[in-house]
Amino acid sequence: MIAALRAAVLAGAVTMLSSAAADTTHQILGFDDLDGWDRDDHAAALSVFLNTCADLKDPDWVALCALARSQDPSGARRFFELFFRPVLIEDGKPALFTGYFEPELRGARHPGGAFRFPLYKRPPEAAEASPWLSREDILNSGVMENRGLEIVWVDDPVELFFLQIQGSGRIRLPGGGVLRVGYGGANGHPYRSVGVELVRRGLFQAHQVSAQVIKNWVRQNPEQGRSLLFHNPSYVFFRELDNVSADQGPLGAMNRSVTAMRSVAVDPAFVPLGVPVWLEKDGADPMRRLMIAQDTGSAIKGAQRADVFFGTGDDAGLAAGRLRDPGRMAVLLPIQRAYALNPDGV
Structure with missing residues (x-):
């Protein structure tokens, strides 16, 4: 097993290097x-690592995953220290750590009453053209209507907008049932921040803008708010997830459930999905924690950029929305792979 850890490392390290920027250190x-x-x-981190390590196919990772499965939780720290080395990967950009969460909305399987705003499956023509229609065109042209593309109807178009930004969520149905939805494609237009647009219009200063501030402003200014949401031409479609139980987290980029406060979204150009990362987040509420890179995001770009998953619901959303802090992140790589990236070890 130990010999397997030392095999086939250089090729994997070179692949990782070639996918990142040339000035990466x-x-x-x-x-x-x-x-x-x-x-x-460390035992909690090891448990989350086991959720996705089987998807890492390079021989050194396969061997490590097998070893991880044989570990007693009490030996988790020793496991990481024995077989990994922390690597600080930098690309010249400052570190930035933010948070994300799984929204929970109210909805119904059929329209009626307050439930007037549908979540749509992606139509075939949107999959064939990129970009397709903009958000405004999709919602104003009637192109989606009477085609059986609706999954569920919710009661709040503003929450639906933010559900599209998050990419997945839970819909609580009348009678207590729960429906889970995940990312089902997009219209191909780039995401444009409505928060940045509010600052550009002089309505807020940058430090004042948060998801809750945006929601409140849109609700207090219905006509201007609708126009503001159209500033973002990106539109996300959904799919119903019937293979994820209500007590598990949403599916991340590895098609496995992510875990609150142990899963992070990263830029896979610098950090391979599935690997452990050590997060040192500074700011008002410092965080020092071993996490697993199990997700990605369109706004998560850079070697020192990460998005922490906070969980499901309003409390998680408030906590995630407050997080925007500096710090540093080290990637835990198999020893030989780490030294192949930096033969001098410095």
Whole structure:
């Protein structure tokens, strides 16, 4: 098993290097360099790592995943320290850590009363053209109507807009049932921030803008609010997820459920999906935690960029919305792979 860990590493490391920017640097750290490492719950991180490590196909990762499955939780810290090295990957851009969550909306299987705003499946023509119609065209032209593309109807178009930004969520149905939806494609237009647009119009300063501020402003200014939401031409379609139980997190980019406060979204051009990452988030509420890179996001670009999954519902949304802090992130790589990226070890 140990021999397998030392095989087929150079090719994987070269692939990782070629996909990132040419000015990317790699610095190997010691575990003593990681602030708070000895105080974390390594067993919790190991459990989350096991959720997706089987999807890592390179031989060194396959061997590590097999070893991880044989670990007693009490030996989790030793497992990471014995077989990994932390690597600080930088691309010249400052670190930025934000948060995301799984929204929970109210809805119904059939339209009626307050439930007037549908979540749509992607129509075939949208899959064939990129870009397709803009958000405004989709909602104003009637192109989606009477085609059986509706999945569910919700009671709040503003929450629906933010559900599209998150890409997945839960819909609580009358009678207590829950329907889960996930990303089902998009119209091919780039995302444009309505928060940035509010600042450009002089209505808020940048530090004042949050998801809740945007929601409140749109509701208080219905006509201008509708126009503001059309500023973002991107439109996300959904699919119903019937293979994820209500007690699990939403599916991430690896098609596995993500875990609150242990899963992060990263830029796979720099950080391979499925690998452990050590997060040192500074700011008002510092965070020092071993997490697993199990998701991506259209706004998550850069070697030191990560989005922390906070969980489901309003409380998670408020906590995620407050997070916008600096710090640093180290990627835990198999030892030989780490030294192949930086042969000098510095």
